[in-house]
Amino acid sequence: MAKAGPAGLCAAIELKKAGAPVILMDENGAPGGQLFKQIHKFFGSREHKAGIRGFDIGKELLAESIALGIDVRLDTEVVGIERGLKLWAVEKKARSYTEEAAAIVLATGATENALSFPGWTLPGVMTAGCAQTLINVHRVLPGKRVLMIGSGNVGVIVSYQLMQAGAEVVAVLEALPRLGGYGVHTAKVRRAGVPLRCSTTILRAEGKESVERAVIARLDERFQPIPGSEETLEVDTICLAVGLTPAIELSCIAGCSQIYVPELGGNMPIHDEFMRSSVDSVYVVGDLAGIEEASTAMEEGRLAGIHAAHAMGYLDEASMSAKAEETRRRLSALRQGAFGQKRFDAKRRILEKKAAV
Amino acid sequence: MSSNDYLKTMGAPSFDELERAGMLPSLADLAGRGCVCVECVEEIPCNPCETSCPQGALVVGYPITNLPVVDRSKCTLCGLCIAACPGLAITIKSVEAGNAKIRFPWEYLPLPAAGDEVEMVDRLGEAVCAGKILSVNSAAKNNRTAVVTAAFPAAFVQQVASIRRKRHGTV
Amino acid sequence: MTNEGGNRIERHPILGDASPRKEITLYFEGRAIFAREGEPIMAALVAAGVSVFRYTKKGAPRRMFCGIGRCTDCVMIVDGIPGVRTCVTTAADGMKVERQAGAGRWIVEEENSNG
Ligand SMILES: Cc1cc2nc3c(=O)[nH]c(=O)nc-3n(C[C@H](O)[C@H](O)[C@H](O)COP(=O)(O)OP(=O)(O)OC[C@H]3O[C@@H](n4cnc5c(N)ncnc54)[C@H](O)[C@@H]3O)c2cc1C
Numbered sequence: 209m210a211k212a213g214p215a216g217l218c219a220a221i222e223l224k225k226a227g228a229p230v231i232l233m234d235e236n237g238a239p240g241g242q243l244f245k246q247i248h249k250f251f252g253s254r255e256h257k258a259g260i261r262g263f264d265i266g267k268e269l270l271a272e273s274i275a276l277g278i279d280v281r282l283d284t285e286v287v288g289i290e291r292g293l294k295l296w297a298v299e300k301k302a303r304s305y306t307e308e309a310a311a312i313v314l315a316t317g318a319t320e321n322a323l324s325f326p327g328w329t330l331p332g333v334m335t336a337g338c339a340q341t342l343i344n345v346h347r348v349l350p351g352k353r354v355l356m357i358g359s360g361n362v363g364v365i366v367s368y369q370l371m372q373a374g375a376e377v378v379a380v381l382e383a384l385p386r387l388g389g390y391g392v393h394t395a396k397v398r399r400a401g402v403p404l405r406c407s408t409t410i411l412r413a414e415g416k417e418s419v420e421r422a423v424i425a426r427l428d429e430r431f432q433p434i435p436g437s438e439e440t441l442e443v444d445t446i447c448l449a450v451g452l453t454p455a456i457e458l459s460c461i462a463g464c465s466q467i468y469v470p471e472l473g474g475n476m477p478i479h480d481e482f483m484r485s486s487v488d489s490v491y492v493v494g495d496l497a498g499i500e501e502a503s504t505a506m507e508e509g510r511l512a513g514i515h516a517a518h519a520m521g522y523l524d525e526a527s528m529s530a531k532a533e534e535t536r537r538r539l540s541a542l543r544q545g546a547f548g549q550k551r552f553d554a555k556r557r558i559l560e561k562k563a564a565v
Numbered sequence: 566m567s568s569n570d571y572l573k574t575m576g577a578p579s580f581d582e583l584e585r586a587g588m589l590p591s592l593a594d595l596a597g598r599g600c601v602c603v604e605c606v607e608e609i610p611c612n613p614c615e616t617s618c619p620q621g622a623l624v625v626g627y628p629i630t631n632l633p634v635v636d637r638s639k640c641t642l643c644g645l646c647i648a649a650c651p652g653l654a655i656t657i658k659s660v661e662a663g664n665a666k667i668r669f670p671w672e673y674l675p676l677p678a679a680g681d682e683v684e685m686v687d688r689l690g691e692a693v694c695a696g697k698i699l700s701v702n703s704a705a706k707n708n709r710t711a712v713v714t715a716a717f718p719a720a721f722v723q724q725v726a727s728i729r730r731k732r733h734g735t736v
Numbered sequence: 737m738t739n740e741g742g743n744r745i746e747r748h749p750i751l752g753d754a755s756p757r758k759e760i761t762l763y764f765e766g767r768a769i770f771a772r773e774g775e776p777i778m779a780a781l782v783a784a785g786v787s788v789f790r791y792t793k794k795g796a797p798r799r800m801f802c803g804i805g806r807c808t809d810c811v812m813i814v815d816g817i818p819g820v821r822t823c824v825t826t827a828a829d830g831m832k833v834e835r836q837a838g839a840g841r842w843i844v845e846e847e848n849s850n851g
Pocket residue numbers: 242246262318320323336337338340357358359360361362363365381382383384387388408409410449450451452495499500501502503
């Protein structure tokens with residue numbers, strides 16, 4: 209049993225390949241989670257599907273799960289998990305039923321953080337993910353002149369995609385003194401003429417019925433706006449890319465112990481090297497188990513799928529270890545370098561906490 | 566470890582930062598047939614440039630967070646790595662008889678067309694000189710990243726990074 | 737060109753040209769607007785340039801925020817039912833979509849009690 213972002217899909221695929229019966233439940237009308245919004249080529253190496261665009265990876269995974277005959281239940285929200293791995297699901301907001309599982313893989317993803325400032329509820333202020341969904345999935349432009357708040361990879365990637373969709377990005381603001389996203393992503397946006405402004409944030413959004421302008425200001429070392437540095441930008445859209453928080457609700461209901469790891473997005477369920485949570489036979493993978501990237505999420509999903517298949521008797525010890533080792537090698541390849549090290553260290557803290565429990 | 570202060574505040578690398586990463590070609594490298602310019606100075610987990618190169622001229626190795634290194638003696642300037650790089654960080658530049666050329670990746674509409682007069686921009690998106698589009702390659706194997714070639718005056722060869730994107734409604 | 741006047745992205749460098757999809761009609765505050773079969777109500781409203789989806793009890797305008805069914809910013813009265821999240825509700829031909837004020841009202845009920 210799983211839930212269907214890229215991590216959930218990969219877990220289900222590994223389980224089914226081993227011969228285990230799998231049900232994939234997703235509250236959305238289409239599986240694939242965030243992948244279908246991501247129209248850029250992925251990083252990583254060939255085994256991580258690098259160079260392939262996110263939505264193409266999504267299509268591949270979907271085709272694979274269909275070919276394998278996985279029981280995919282869309283428009284199905286899992287609202288509760290009781291002891292004994294009894295899952296309570298609601299289909300199309302109308303019919304509710306329970307389903308008993310031998311193992312549950314939770315891959316509920318993450319929620320985008322909001323940022324409050326005067327005017328943040330005005331029409332025209334939205335999360336970067338909302339804008340990304342509108343332009344890349346629904347093919348409509350939420351506005352013509354956009355201000356992006358946050359320079360992490362999400363902020364710069366969505367800025368680039370807004371320009372590809374035909375909008376202007378007026379600026380990308382970053383409260384910290386340094387830009388967060390990969391240099392190659394910021395460089396793309398910068399050479400398109402978009403100013404990337406560090407130590408700068410939004411003070412307020414103004415407009416009668418919707419956003420007409422944004423007032424921004426520079427920040428001092430203590431993150432206080434510097435008087436006199438205010439500027440007004442004419443924009444009709446303000447996108448917030450100020451981080452993600454693991455969507456832990458279901459894992460809490462299931463009784464998984466949590467840990468606070470700020471580098472990975474806040475509270476998240478602890479897990480071991482096979483992605484097992486503190487609750488027997490409940491696995492946690494993807495952004496739920498710490499905010500990283502789609503590529504790491506997919507590998508974590510595979511790891512959980514491989515182990516769950518073994519635990520249920522569909523994979524012998526030797527093939528399980530071999531496959532798990534292979535997956536871990538791919539995962540660690542993604543967690544190196546200056547960017548990866550931080551996440552690697554944070555992940556190790558989660559493992560240590562699990563070992564201590 | 567270099568801190569890449571310019572890259573991390575301006576968004577694009579400075580000449581110094583490129584130089585330090587061994588990624589700023591000399592004028593001698595650019596002369597004649599020219600060379601591949603890879604501008605990827607951070608240790609990110611990525612290597613499609615390496616796997617796309619049929620000559621083994623572009624090497625990342627293991628771990629994949631190593632910085633890419635070009636062996637110019639092996640490179641045939643085929644340009645396959647330009648569209649393969651998800652960071653759009655690779656171009657090919659050359660200088661011959663006072664004229665410079667750049668082959669660069671392009672993922673916006675409108676797609677330029679051969680013969681178009683364009684504005685060449687630097688890494689910060691500032692216009693530096695006029696240029697002319699020589700060719701546009703949108704081969705299917707590039708997976709929707711076009712590879713565009715433009716010519717411009719040789720004096721600007723180190724600055725030029727791309728062309729100005731046409732603004733909405735000004736096409 | 738990309739998007740003549742409207743907010744539809746007809747041409748896209750990566751996604752390609754929009755594939756023709758059946759057009760259906762929604763009624764936003766009684767006004768007919770086009771939607772493309774299969775898209776959520778939110779997308780049709782954004783395409784039609786609707787910038788206010790509802791007003792809060794205090795009269796503050798709201799549109800959409802998360803786009804994936806989490807925040808309830810985008811709720812409207814759809815075919816008489818208030819509180820429907822328009823970002824995750826697929827548009828259907830002939831659907832009536834109204835702005836709601838505060839928690840909204842059941843349009844059918846209202847008509848009954850008035851009548
Ligand atoms: C919609 C969406 C799209 C995604 N796209 C991809 C993808 O394309 N590829 C992929 O591999 N993964 C993707 N993911 C997963 C995601 O990339 C990772 O989980 C990622 O590491 C999260 O980084 P971030 O940029 O969101 O947040 P962060 O890296 O935390 O960036 C937020 C930035 O905002 C800044 N900030 C905070 N407050 C303010 C303020 N008041 N003013 C100014 N700046 C502020 C912060 O300092 C920080 O730099 C996506 C997830 C979602 C939900």
